[in-house]
Amino acid sequence: MAQEQGFRGGAWVVPSFLRKVWQMTLRNLRNDWKYKFKLLLNSLYTAINLALFTVLAEVVQPNPGALPADYEPGGFLKFLFVGTYFWACFTHPFEDTVQCLPEETQKGTLGLLLTQNISIPVILMGRFWASFIISILLATAVVTPFFFILDMVANIVAALPWIILIMASMTLFMMCVSLWVASFSLLFKKTGVLSNVFIYGLKVSTGMFFPIFGLKGSTLILESVPVASGIDLLRDLFILGQPVAHGTASTVGFGWQETAEHWVGFVLQSQIIGVIALVIIALLCIKVYVKKAKLLGMIEAY
Amino acid sequence: MGVTKCEYVIEVKDLVKRFQAGGSFWRPKYEAIINGMTFSVRKGDHVAIIGANGSGKTTLMKILAGIYLPDAGTVTVHGFDITRQLGRVLDHLSFVSPALNFLKKLTLRAKINFYAKAQGKDPEPAFKFIDEFGVANMLDEMLEVFSEGQKAITRFAIALLKQPDIMLIDEVTANLDVLRKEKLLAYLSARKDRITYVIIDHDVTTVDRLSNKILMLKRGGSVLKLGDVGEILKSIPYRYNVDVIPRNVKDKQFWDDFDQPWREVGSHVQFICQTKEEVSRIGALLLDNKDVISFSSSGLSIEDIYYFYLINEDFRGSEGMGRISYDDAMI
Ligand SMILES: Nc1ncnc2c1ncn2[C@@H]1O[C@H](COP(=O)(O)OP(=O)(O)O)[C@@H](O)[C@H]1O
Ligand SMILES: [Mg+2]
Numbered sequence: 001m002a003q004e005q006g007f008r009g010g011a012w013v014v015p016s017f018l019r020k021v022w023q024m025t026l027r028n029l030r031n032d033w034k035y036k037f038k039l040l041l042n043s044l045y046t047a048i049n050l051a052l053f054t055v056l057a058e059v060v061q062p063n064p065g066a067l068p069a070d071y072e073p074g075g076f077l078k079f080l081f082v083g084t085y086f087w088a089c090f091t092h093p094f095e096d097t098v099q100c101l102p103e104e105t106q107k108g109t110l111g112l113l114l115t116q117n118i119s120i121p122v123i124l125m126g127r128f129w130a131s132f133i134i135s136i137l138l139a140t141a142v143v144t145p146f147f148f149i150l151d152m153v154a155n156i157v158a159a160l161p162w163i164i165l166i167m168a169s170m171t172l173f174m175m176c177v178s179l180w181v182a183s184f185s186l187l188f189k190k191t192g193v194l195s196n197v198f199i200y201g202l203k204v205s206t207g208m209f210f211p212i213f214g215l216k217g218s219t220l221i222l223e224s225v226p227v228a229s230g231i232d233l234l235r236d237l238f239i240l241g242q243p244v245a246h247g248t249a250s251t252v253g254f255g256w257q258e259t260a261e262h263w264v265g266f267v268l269q270s271q272i273i274g275v276i277a278l279v280i281i282a283l284l285c286i287k288v289y290v291k292k293a294k295l296l297g298m299i300e301a302y
Numbered sequence: 303m304g305v306t307k308c309e310y311v312i313e314v315k316d317l318v319k320r321f322q323a324g325g326s327f328w329r330p331k332y333e334a335i336i337n338g339m340t341f342s343v344r345k346g347d348h349v350a351i352i353g354a355n356g357s358g359k360t361t362l363m364k365i366l367a368g369i370y371l372p373d374a375g376t377v378t379v380h381g382f383d384i385t386r387q388l389g390r391v392l393d394h395l396s397f398v399s400p401a402l403n404f405l406k407k408l409t410l411r412a413k414i415n416f417y418a419k420a421q422g423k424d425p426e427p428a429f430k431f432i433d434e435f436g437v438a439n440m441l442d443e444m445l446e447v448f449s450e451g452q453k454a455i456t457r458f459a460i461a462l463l464k465q466p467d468i469m470l471i472d473e474v475t476a477n478l479d480v481l482r483k484e485k486l487l488a489y490l491s492a493r494k495d496r497i498t499y500v501i502i503d504h505d506v507t508t509v510d511r512l513s514n515k516i517l518m519l520k521r522g523g524s525v526l527k528l529g530d531v532g533e534i535l536k537s538i539p540y541r542y543n544v545d546v547i548p549r550n551v552k553d554k555q556f557w558d559d560f561d562q563p564w565r566e567v568g569s570h571v572q573f574i575c576q577t578k579e580e581v582s583r584i585g586a587l588l589l590d591n592k593d594v595i596s597f598s599s600s601g602l603s604i605e606d607i608y609y610f611y612l613i614n615e616d617f618r619g620s621e622g623m624g625r626i627s628y629d630d631a632m633i
């Protein structure tokens with residue numbers, strides 16, 4: 001026993017945490033697989049988004065300088081497509097994670113998980129990863145034909161290691177954001193509006209609807225959100241196969257996008273700072289709110 | 303698993319738990335469900351918690367299982383503080399309750415595999431348990447089609463996975479058929495030297511078979527009494543009872559005419575006696591009475607603890623109490 005406790009305090013804690021997250025992920029995947037109609041609708045939603053953005057790019061053109069000149073031809077459409085692909089990967093993981101605790105509570109399953117030593121962060125991460133695995137597979141399946149049509153596949157293959165690195169870091173960031181917003185549902189059961197505000201803000205910052213570099217002055221600060229900078233770098237990689245300098249004279253004031261190297265440095269910096277900050281915020285909020293919810297007797301009561 | 307570091311298996315000191323009961327969002331009102339509770343459970347003790355509805359039995363268990371945090375006081379399990387070392391407590395403690403549910407679209411097999419792998423345990427013993435209790439034919443069925451009894455077996459299978467040395471069992475046996483219940487009680491009894499049981503059950507047989515200590519909760523949240531079953535039985539101010547099933551509902555006068563203390567227990571009536579002579583006298587009178595379907599006489603059992611203390615607490619002085627006075631028996 002003494003030996004066992006020694007292990008618990010040290011080396012075994014991390015593997016057991018990861019093992020639990022992975023088992024939760026598998027459990028959710030198995031469960032989601034039973035609701036195939038929902039999966040179909042999700043794919044349809046992505047396809048409809050792509051179709052609508054194709055129309056948008058036909059009728060609207062961004063200001064000169066909002067996008068790197070090298071993106072042409074068809075730069076705006078490609079720009080929108082990468083954003084759509086990204087959000088097809090992350091919208092459901094975010095929403096599912098935020099809804100996870102109220103749902104498990106309503107089904108009466110949260111109590112059993114908790115007493116089986118599966119903690120709230122594990123439950124939330126298991127939910128996020130399951131949804132992410134499903135979403136990225138479906139989104140990639142739907143979007144890949146369009147990447148072929150737009151002649152982007154060669155670039156994607158060339159830049160694949162970088163793409164995976166940036167995607168991984170943004171995935172971590174999105175997981176932390178999801179956990180953070182989900183933590184509010186420990187104390188407030190109806191967090192739908194709040195989560196909508198969050199995801200809408202993030203979508204705007206990532207240029208889901210318009211390029212951030214089309215903005216002026218201090219609003220450009222939006223670009224330092226990890227998913228905003230990360231996704232703009234992703235666009236470079238998808239569309240050109242390599243990073244390029246962003247912005248015009250009016251945006252150079254920010255200093256980081258004069259050269260491609262500056263730009264990449266800025267992106268990496270925002271990734272690292274953003275992810276670390278969010279990990280701390282999310283885990284802290286969960287810890288405090290779990291304690292509060294257990295005190296109020298509302299952790300498994302709906 | 304020799305966790306011998308601490309004298310007590312469970313130690314509860316000055317525990318207070320309040321829940322919001324009415325009031326507004328800005329000015330919530332709190333009601334203490336558990337108010338200054340202190341007791342301890344040693345190795346070898348198996349405790350049945352009894353108390354009227356709403357006396358905080360389930361709340362106490364949920365605190366022990368880490369679902370609620372105490373508002374004041376300390377709770378330790380094997381010396382580990384429940385608020386600071388919950389993970390360690392839960393490694394050895396299982397909570398079995400009908401309030402804990404499963405995803406209904408998963409199969410029993412998937413469910414057991416999930417909980418086994420998440421704990422890093424071998425699932426085989428759980429499958430064996432399932433087989434032993436005749437639920438093996440349901441392994442590949444989704445949990446949504448399970449009967450309450452089958453769910454109860456599932457709950458035990460999952461609870462046993464982590465080889466707990468403490469099991470909290472909250473009214474789980476109620477939905478089991480007679481045979482399975484008997485089997486389960488035998489199964490759990492056989493493991494009494496390894497597992498400390500804390501149970502809540504309205505069924506006297508279950509309490510009798512699984513526990514040797516009784517923790518009586520008073521409404522308003524403190525311990526009315528904690529003691530050996532034998533000791534508590536001694537505190538009851540009568541020695542025998544004659545349980546009568548009447549043909550139809552009789553008025554108070556009918557029973558008063560027997561000239562023996564009596565009480566109503568559901569549709570039964572019980573005469574309570576101090577001596578065997580009193581039992582014989584009542585027996586003789588009842589034998590000839592055409593308004594009586596059947597009757598049986600017995601010494602005191604755990605049933606009497608329920609009737610005496612709980613009815614006493616709930617209905618003291620009410621009509622159903624007949625002529626009996628319990629005042630001198632109160633602690
Ligand atoms: N999570 C909760 N929030 C608010 N009140 C609660 C909560 N859990 C229990 N209560 C209240 O505490 C009292 C005791 O409940 P419980 O412990 O379930 O009683 P029992 O002894 O019947 O198991 C009840 O009045 C119940 O309404
Ligand atoms: Mg209860």
